[in-house]
Amino acid sequence: MIDAIDWQLLARVQQGLPLVSRPYADIGKGLNLSENEVLKRVARLKQQGVIKRLGVVVNHRRLGYTANAMVVFDVAASLIEQIGEHVSQFSFVNLCYQRPAQGEQWPYNLYCMIHGKNKEKVLQQLEYLKQSCGLLQCKSEVLFSKQCFKQRGALYQMSPDQEKEKV
Amino acid sequence: MLSPLHKQLLNDFQQNLPISATPYQDIALSLGVTEDDVLLAFQELQDQQFIARIGSVIAPNLIGxxxxxxxxxxxxxxxxxxxxxxxxxxxxxxxxxxxxxxxxxxxxxxxxxxxxxxxxxxxxxxxxxxxxxxxxxxxxxxxxxxxxxxx
CATH class of the missing domain: 3.30.70.3460 (Alpha-Beta Plaits)
Structure with a gap:
């Protein structure tokens, strides 16, 4: 179970840990929690899988990874899980999701994200991925990102009365 | 320029920042440097926007x-x-x-x-x-x- 204090804590931890010797004590002060209480809650939220990961969130673009490709495939429903799990094991694949196809205008159901330092490298990696995962015959498209209009961490706007219904 | 410490901090702590009262001290111990070295290096990485933040990523659809x-x-x-x-x-x-x-x-x-x-x-x-x-x-x-x- 996740309570109202957990939500406040998640919102705070999402913004980032302060760079001080006792960051959880610091966070606790703002929420009227002891350092120990904060640590217990964070450990539990991680164990529950609510916090998917806790660590350094790198800025790919600043590190020279300016080629960001979303690759979409039209995969047979009977194979999608197996292929999805295979695709996700390649180190250059950042995300791998199944989403619903939308008829002929958008027939794709498997999505993966590849970050690379340039388009050529990304396309090479994609070829390797297609060969390795049996995707050469699948209909696919590569969508490189161009302008970024908005990007922010998923800070959910939860008010206390909404929070009670969740999870 | 990124120092070897910067690179280790960027690569090795994306998943599992120690959940302890003193995570930066724990990192310092594991890398054989001081806590101040770690705090300073993270501050530099943040100031130069190599890292967005040190924090949590929440599972999709668990919330909302x-x-x-x-x-x-x-x-x-x-x-x-x-x-x-x-x-x-x-x-x-x-x-x-x-x-x-x-x-x-x-x-x-x-x-x-x-x-x-x-x-x-x-x-x-x-x-x-x-x-x-x-x-x-x-x-x-x-x-x-x-x-x-x-x-």
Whole structure:
């Protein structure tokens, strides 16, 4: 179970840990929690899988990874899980999701994200991925990102009365 | 320039920052440096925007409901349309991609009905239909992003 204090804590931890010797004590002060209480809650939220990961969130673009490709495939429903799990094991694949196809205008159901330092490298990696995962015959498209209009961490706007219904 | 310490901090602590009272001290011990070295190096990485933050990434759809959305917008209307979309607080990523579906954004709302309301409103205010692409399954096992520091 996740309570109202957990939500406040998640919102705070999402913004980032302060760079001080006792960051959880610091966070606790703002929420009227002891350092120990904060640590217990964070450990539990991680164990529950609510916090998917806790660590350094790198800025790919600043590190020279300016080629960001979303690759979409039209995969047979009977194979999608197996292929999805295979695709996700390649180190250059950042995300791998199944989403619903939308008829002929958008027939794709498997999505993966590849970050690379340039388009050529990304396309090479994609070829390797297609060969390795049996995707050469699948209909696919590569969508490189161009302008970024908005990007922010998923800070959910939860008010206390909404929070009670969740999870 | 990135020092060896900067690189280790970027690569080795994406997944499992120690959940302890003194995480930076723990990192320092594991790397054989001082806590002050770690704090200073992280501060430098943050100041130079190599890292967005040291914090949590929350599992999709555990909190609220999210969906990837796409729109096919004529190029001359793209920026104006992107600005309209950005005004919705439910939008947290919004990108141009090189495709006939050229505007891609992620919506997060508290439940499915509020999500549908926002989608209908975005279609109305922009004048374009959307592709609604919610997550069905997440296959990704995050083992961390290995940064290649060469070239």
């Amino acid at each position: 409901v999210s969906a990837l959305m796409a729109m096919a917008v004529p190029t001359e209307n793209l920026i104006k349309t992107a600005e309209i979309v950005n005004q919705y607080p439910e939008v947290n990523h919004n990108y141009e991609r090189d495709n006939r579906f050229n505007l891609w954004f992620v919506l997060i709302a508290k439940d499915k009905s509020s999500l549908q309301t926002v989608i209908a409103d975005i279609e109305l205010t922009t004048g374009y239909n959307t592709l609604y692409l919610p997550l069905i399954a997440d296959y990704f096992i995050n083992l961390g992003f290995e940064i290649d520091f060469d070239d």
